[in-house]
Amino acid sequence: MPYEPPTHRVERSLRATTGAKVVAGVDEVGRGAWAGPVTVCAAVTGLRRPPEGLTDSKLVAPGRRTALAEELVEWVTAHALGHASAREIDELGMTAALRLAAVRALEALPVRPDAVILDGKHDYLGAPWRVRTVIKGDQSCVAVAAASVIAKVRRDALMARLGAEHAAFGFERNAGYPSPAHRAALAERGPTPHHRLSWSYLDALPRWRHMKRTRPGPTEQIGLF
Structure with missing residues (x-):
């Protein structure tokens, strides 16, 4: 199925309506994984024509995706990554961990963005950043x-x-998501130091259920940042 290529429409709108000169696009990966960090990338592209085939990473074949990422690193004006570890996800909750990773990415850029285009409908970034959320912004x-x-x-x-x-968990193939091999290794060996221990998968593992941590509620997250 063909997809419409992404455009600079939202960036042009932000420039026209807010006077923003530097606009960063922000997206995350790893939100639904059972292990590993949540990773956020902030990218500044200007208004240049992008490499051929650019779209949401999930729609790009793995081999082409790796090559495309190498092209993009050279093509973008600037980019930076931020991570929030499994332990930080357990301690803060996913929304606050996403914000932590996004702030780390944005603050690692060589220039501070005047505005941010955030993929999705929820603004997990908030003040002091000027944010425009876009559903399916990655497309x-x-x-x-x-x-x-x-x-x-x-x-x-x-x-x-x-x-x-x-090796038993197959992270190189499943990236921390719940594949059959990952589930089997968890049942036999229990969580690694890279697993999120506040997640409900532990409820189905009687041998390891005692390791589960309680996620913080919204009131516990107030004042974290």
Whole structure:
């Protein structure tokens, strides 16, 4: 099925309505995984024509995705990544962990963005950042699509390195998501130090259920940042 290529429409709108000169696209990967960090990429692209085939990372074949990420790293004006570890996810909850990773990415850029295009409908970033949320922004916005591809490839590489340390879990193939091999290794060996211990998968593992941690509620997260 063909997809419409992403455009600079939202970026042009932000420039026209807010006076923003530097606009960053932001996307995350790893939100639904059982192990590993959540990773956020912030990418600044300007208004140049993007590499051929750019779209949401999930719609790009794995081999092409890796090559495309290499092209994008050279093509973008600037990019940076931020991670929130499994332990930080357990301690903060996913929304606050996403914000932590996104702030780390944005603050690592060589120039502070005047505005941010955030993939999805929920603004997990908030003040003081000027945010425009865009549903399916990773398909429709050039900067968000670039961030999507770079984040996916970089996190997959990170999980492959963790897979070398924990071969039974197949992280190099499943990136920490619940594949059959991952589930079987969890049942037999229990969680690694890279697993999220506040997640409900532990409820189905009687041998390891005692390791489960309680997630913080919304009131417990107030004042974290």
